[in-house]
Amino acid sequence: MSSPPDRPTGTVLVTGAAGFIGAYVCRALRARxxxxVGLDNYNDYYDPQLKRDRVAALCPDVDIRQLDLADRDGMAALFDEVRPGRVIHLAAQAGVRYSIENPHAYVDSNLVGFVNMLELCRHRGVGHLVYASSSSVYGDSATPPFSExxxxxQPRSLYAATKAAGELMAxxxxxxxxxxxxxxxxxxxxxxxGRPDMAPLLFSRAVLARRPIEVFNHGRMRRDFTFIDDIVAGVLGALDAPPDPAATHRVFNLGNHTPVELERFIEVIESAAGxxxxxxYRPMQPGDMVETMADTARAQAAFGFAPTTxxxxxxxxxxxxxxxxxxxxA
Incomplete structure (x- = not known):
């Protein structure tokens, strides 16, 4: 099967542009x-006002359309208007634990929405699609460091299953x-x-307000925390290094390659908060993983990914x- 012809890079379409990673990616693209053009549905998984404030602070000059991935006609009209040469697809229903409570949101966004995106990229001749997957795809079968x-x-949550399915569809x-x-x-x-449902913000806000924090698996967890600036550098690096026409699809880990004990993570927040x-202490939450650790050698070799934070x-x-x-x- 021959690859689609190269076309001018043109406009970059960023989905999930009001999200945490999306807004920073938009800012970095504009800076260079x-x-x-961005799109986001501004759903209420967390406060939409935070998303609007984030956009105002990070990428106020980016044209972000309010649109849902599952709206096939609306998405088609946007592609016909914008004619993106490349797409950075970050929009998804996020969250491991929420997928246990509201599975249909994940099917609509991460499966139906992603198929809509793939179809549009295929039929509109997009030169390169960069899309967000997740470390959660490794599930129970992985041995640190996680290699591609x-x-x-063997996913541990529906969220992880939808992300793994997305890779298969791509x-x-x-x-x-x-x-x-x-x-x-x-x-x-x-x-x-960042996202207010994740530990960095949850813990920081609670410590500042002198509220208790829930520490799952009694603190016996390790996470490969990756700073946003390092992630953005990886996203742009991947965008600028499309697959060889003979390969067409690749997957990379973007992590810090340095897992941190949860107790150490809390200590750093305590120090910063004073x-x-x-x-x-709580038992392990359903769907969570005890440890994550990225093997980033492949991203390093392909586009020089080297997190420093x-x-x-x-x-x-x-x-x-x-x-x-x-x-x-607060």
């Missing part, structure tokens, strides 16, 4: 002179239609303007941002 060659057929479109696609498995991304955490440098700005945005007692 790319033409960017390891199996991903591979299929690459094989059948020559669509050049790159999947990025993100490992616990954090930073200012007060101790009130820890309430330890939590000792990355977490204090998160605590400072929480104090400024939410207030000490």
């Amino acid at each position: 002179g790319d033409a960017v 060659d390891q199996r991903i057929d 591979h299929t479109y690459a094989q059948l239609y020559g669509l050049r696609a790159t999947g990025l498995r993100f490992f616990t991304v954090y930073g200012p303007w 007060r101790p955490a009130q820890k309430v 330890p939590i000792e440098r990355g977490l204090p700005p998160v605590v400072d941002w929480c104090r400024d945005y939410f207030g000490v007692a």
Whole structure:
């Protein structure tokens, strides 16, 4: 199967543009002179006002359309208007635990929405699709450090299953239609303007407000926390290095390759906040993983991915941002 002809890079379409990673990616693209159009449905998984404030702070000059991935006609009209040369597809229903409560949201966004995206990229001649996967795809079968060659057929949550399915669908479109696609498995991304349902913001806000924090698996967890600036560098690096026409589909880990003990993670937040955490130890949550650790050798070789931010440098700005945005007692 021959690959689609190369076309001018043109506009970059970023989905999930009001999301945490999306807004930073939009800002970085604009800073280097790319033409960017974004889309986001501004759903209420968490406060849409945070998304709007994030856009206003990080990428106010980017044209972001309010649109849902499952709206086939609306998506087709957007592609016909914008004619993107490349797509960075970050929009998805996120969250491991929420997928247990609301599975249909994950099917609509991560499966139906992704098929809509693949079809549009195929039929509109998009030169390169970069899409977000997740470290959660490794599930129970993985052995740290997680390598892209390891199996991903034992997910621990529906969220993870939808992300693994997305990789399979992208591979299929690459094989059948020559669509050049790159999947990025993100490992616990954090930073200012981050998602309020994730531990960096949950813990920072609680410690600042002197509220207790829930520490799952009694603290016996390790995470490969990856700072947002390092992730953005990886996304743009992958975008600028499309697959060889003979390969068409690739998958890369984007992580810090340095797992951190959960107790150490809390210590750094305590130090930045200037007060101790009130820890309430809980059993393991359904769907969670005990440890994540990225083998990033493949991304390093392909586009020079080299994260440089330890939590000792990355977490204090998160605590400072929480104090400024939410207030000490929020």
